[in-house]
Amino acid sequence: MTGIRKRNRKGFLLWEALVAVVLLSLGIALVVRAMGRSLRSLTNAAHYLDAFVRADNEMARILRKPFYAPDGNTKTDKGCPNERYRFDVQAADLDGEPFEAMPVAESPRLRQLRLRVTWTSQGKERYFQWHTYTREPSP
DSSP states (O other): OOSSOOOOOSOOHHHHHHHHHHHHHHHHHHHHHHHHHHHHHHHHHHHHHHHHHHHHHHHHHHSSSSSSOOOOOOOEOSSSSGOOOEEEEEETTTSBBBHHHHHGOOOOOOEEEEEEEEETTTEEEEEEEEEEEEEOOOO
16 A cells, blocks of 8 residues: 555544535525525415405405496595505496496496505515406396
8 A cells, every 4th residue: 555545534524524514514505595485475465365365355345336337536445554556447338438427227337447556575565456347237
């Protein structure tokens, strides 16, 4: 065994331990980052669900009326913290032309209602739109 020294290795070298610590640190950092993104996703999902429930209530309130007259104003939901959600309701005949408020008996046309819910989450404006169609019964 000339030129080759046989080493009796017990334990790790310093650079091996350093590489192991760096890899472990990167793994932990990636897990923490993924947890943060997951928490943001859960927060967004909670806001979308809350907005959807409030939009469902608003749409039910609109559809209970004998006629709907769009006033062109944006409504802010006063029942939620910081008045987070804003509703914008638009109504139009099926051909897309805005219609005047009229009693149901005089308007058997098919109408489209558009409800847009807007809120701010994590510094960004978020929204969804809900479209529904309603046909007023003939007299």
